[in-house]
Structures are given as structure tokens and as C-alpha cells.
Amino acid sequence: xxxxxxxxxxxxxxxxxxxxxxxxxxxxxxxxxxxxxxxxxxxxxxxxxxxxxxxxxxxxxxxxxxxxxxxxxxxxxxxxxxxxxxxxxxxxxxxxxxxxxxxxxxxxxxxxxxxxxxxxxxxxxxxxxxxxxxxxxxxxxxxxxxxxxxxxxxxxxxxxxxxxxxxxxxxxxxxxxxxxxxxxxxxxxxxxx
Numbered sequence: 001x002x003x004x005x006x007x008x009x010x011x012x013x014x015x016x017x018x019x020x021x022x023x024x025x026x027x028x029x030x031x032x033x034x035x036x037x038x039x040x041x042x043x044x045x046x047x048x049x050x051x052x053x054x055x056x057x058x059x060x061x062x063x064x065x066x067x068x069x070x071x072x073x074x075x076x077x078x079x080x081x082x083x084x085x086x087x088x089x090x091x092x093x094x095x096x097x098x099x100x101x102x103x104x105x106x107x108x109x110x111x112x113x114x115x116x117x118x119x120x121x122x123x124x125x126x127x128x129x130x131x132x133x134x135x136x137x138x139x140x141x142x143x144x145x146x147x148x149x150x151x152x153x154x155x156x157x158x159x160x161x162x163x164x165x166x167x168x169x170x171x172x173x174x175x176x177x178x179x180x181x182x183x184x185x186x187x188x189x190x191x192x193x
Contacts, residue, residue, distance in 0.1 A: 009030075022081045034089055035089075037086060037088075038125070052192070063186045067184055069183075072181070074095075080093070080105060082137040093115070108138050113143065115143040151189065151192060
């Protein structure tokens, strides 16, 4: 008798009865690009990426890289192993470890800033699930970038160590200027034009 499991491609089958674990992503070469693990479940981009999203990620990565002081590296689309069953992939990260060409993931204590650029497919995770998980893991800063009339709006958050939750620190339109996690000044209009 054929089961639903038999119809799945081999890469979708978990390697053990207890399901997927964060380190499995390094040993599963047939997984689609940008596969994330959230609470033991594989999440991958099902819809095509919009040009707006790609442009924001690319230009924001460049802008942050140009302003990052010594001790910070800017990376994009790299997973963060939050725990054994969760390994999300922020769109952009500011990390405090040296560049390593063989790196496949970061740990929470290496991440100073996680940034998610919201898309229709990821909106719920980017607005509620990921910020909660990043805060619980101790990542000090989180930015969520939304689109308003074709322009980026950055919602910034800082970790409250006492509650282990993020506190909103601002909503930025036109210009993003902050001192944390390092001095940043970005003309948001230039990210899309």
C-alpha cells in the first residue's frame, strides 16, 4: 500500500522519527535554497521573490556594509541556529564574528542585528513568530522592513533583557538614523530609486 510519505521527494523526508534538527540543514544538499527550520518544520519560499524585495535586501546590505565599523560584518540570507529545532534565515544580518568563507550559519550570540524584509509569503512569520524567537534567543536588535507605496519603512526594535522581548524604538520613513548596534544613517528613498 502506498502512503502519502511515499509520494514525497526524498529531501522532504525527515532524517529521524523525531523530525528535522537545525544541523540537518548542513547535511541535506537537495533542500531548496533559502530553506528555514522553524520548530522542526521545513519552511521554504514557495512564491517567486519580487524585485522590490531583492533590491531592498541588496542595497541595504551594501549601505550597512559601507557603515559597519571594525568588529562588525554584514551578511545576507544566512541562517541563525536559535536552538536544536529552529534555524531561520534573516534577509540581512550584522554579526560580530570575522568572515569565514566556510560558514553555513550563525549562533544568536554572534548576531547583533537581524533584519527581515516582509513579503506576502513571509508576513506572518516576519511580524510575529520570528521577532519572538529572535528575542528569546537574545539577539539585541531586530528590524522589520515593510513596503508603503513602493517605499521601505523600517520598524526598529531593541531587546529588553529583563523581559527577553523586543521594545519598539521607532518607525523610519525617508531616513534611517540610529546609533545602535552601530552608527547608521541611510536614505531610505535611495534604496529603491
